[in-house]
Amino acid sequence: MTEPLKPSTRLRRVSRGDKPAPKSIGPSPTITNPTTHHQTTTPSALSLFLSRASGQETPSAYGGYSTTSYGAQGGDDSGGFLAGxxxxxxxxxxxxxxxxxxxxxxxxxxxxxxxxxxxxxxxxxxxxxxxxxxxxxxxxxxxxxxxxxxxxxxxxxxxxxxxxxxxxxxxxxxxxxxxxxxxxxxxxxxxxxxxxxxxxxxxxxxxxxxxxxxxxxLEAAYVHLFYTKGSLGDSGSGGASGGANNGESMFVDGGGYGNDSGGAGGQTMSKLTGCGPQARDVFKLINDASSNEGVHLNVIMSSLKMPVREVLAASDELLGQGLIYTTVDDETWAPLEY
Structure with missing residues (x-):
């Protein structure tokens, strides 16, 4: 005959109201935010599940947002973008x-x-x-x-x-x-x-x-230059893969961005493109001169073998483009530096 179970060893039926205690899943791992170099705790799968089930899911659970003083990168405090x-x-x-x-x-x-x-x-x-x-x-x-x-x-x-x-x-x-x-x-x-x-x-x-x-x-200009000119310290190839076409389209009529010569030289070359061949020859002579007072009309005529009428027409064209200016008199010109 089988011996009956002792009271201390009898099996107890688990009622529907009883909830077994969840197993420990260990401490939450920590990660280091590469932006702020602060250690943050990664939420466990169980904590995320419970927060979602209760409808109290918080944006900070996804962590790692970096913000400026104006909140331009979004984040929890300025209405940024959540993971979902x-x-x-x-x-x-x-x-x-x-x-x-x-x-x-x-x-x-x-x-x-x-x-x-x-x-x-x-x-x-x-x-x-x-x-x-x-x-x-x-x-x-x-x-x-x-x-x-x-x-x-x-x-x-x-x-x-x-x-x-x-x-x-x-x-x-x-x-x-x-x-x-x-x-x-x-x-x-x-x-x-x-x-x-x-x-x-x-x-x-x-x-x-x-x-x-x-x-x-300033931030928009910095990002634009990063993609068109590359980061600081690069040789110029960087991220400038195709940004030349959009280089002058950031602001209303931006001059100088996206030109191969870059900076003031880019503006000068852009303006010279609309000038005639005589005007470009005159500008090159004036720009290469070492005198701070500029170059006189007679010097240009003698050096370029150009009639006075063509020199005056070329100078008027360069003055209209803002590339030269008169110095000691109305017939002496110097390059306008930006």
Missing amino acids: ASSQQGSQGGGKAYQDESLRPVTIKQILEAEEAYAGADFKIDNTTVTQITFVGQIRSINPQPTNITFKIDDGTGQIEVKKWIDVDKQDNSNGEFELDAHVRVWGRLKSFSNKRHVGAHVIRPVADFNEVNYHL
């Missing part, structure tokens, strides 16, 4: 996967002249793919709609429409904090619909310090 934002945006656009979600500071003129190989293709600025962009400008018009608010933003280089969708569940009343002609910073994605470009804004916030406007223009 790109996948959600891609699913709305037909499941398009974006591998590079870098945030690039730009001017509106760069946005309007961005290259699009075909309808629906990624936009390129300075021959580099752009997805997320940020810029600063003034509000010229506000058009509220039931589902979105359309702003017209002007930064001095051009105007573009910025569309911000309204979150009905949150009863978003962001229209009230913006005024006409006020400066704002925009984070968003460049889009095209019916051959008309606009920016789908993730975040729009007022600019509290006007220094942010100057800071943004």
Whole structure:
């Protein structure tokens, strides 16, 4: 006969209300942020699951955002981009996967002249793919709609429409904090619909310090030069693969950017391109002269074997281009240095 179980060893049925204690998965690993060199704790899989299930998922769980004093790179404190934002945006656009979600500071003129190989293709600025962009400008018009608010933003280089969708569940009343002609910073994605470009804004916030406007223009210029000229210290090849065509398209009529000679020499060569052959010969003679007082009319006639009428016509052409100026008298010219 089988001996009955002792009370201390009997099996107990686990009721549905009982929850077994979760097994320990060990301490969370630490990683070092390459930007700030601070150690941060990576959230465990269990903690992320519980936070998502409770609806209390926090952006800081994904960590590692670096911000400037003006928050140009987004982040938790300035309305940047969360890890799930790109996948959600891609699913709305037909499941398009974006591998590079870098945030690039730009001017509106760069946005309007961005290259699009075909309808629906990624936009390129300075021959580099752009997805997320940020810029600063003034509000010229506000058009509220039931589902979105359309702003017209002007930064001095051009105007573009910025569309911000309204979150009905949150009863978003962001229209009230913006005024006409006020400066704002925009984070968003460049889009095209019916051959008309606009920016789908993730975040729009007022600019509290006007220094942010100057800071943004400097940052946009730095990034533009990095892609067209390469980083500082390079021999010049760097990232300048195809940026020459867009070199002068960053601001309104930028001169000097993107020219092979670079700097003031690039401006001079650009202006000489529109001059005639006699004017170019006269400028070369004046520019190569060692005298600080310039070169007199008679010297030019003698050196170039050129009639006085042609020398005067060439000098007028160079004066009109801003390449030379008169010195001791009206018939002595020196090169205008920039």
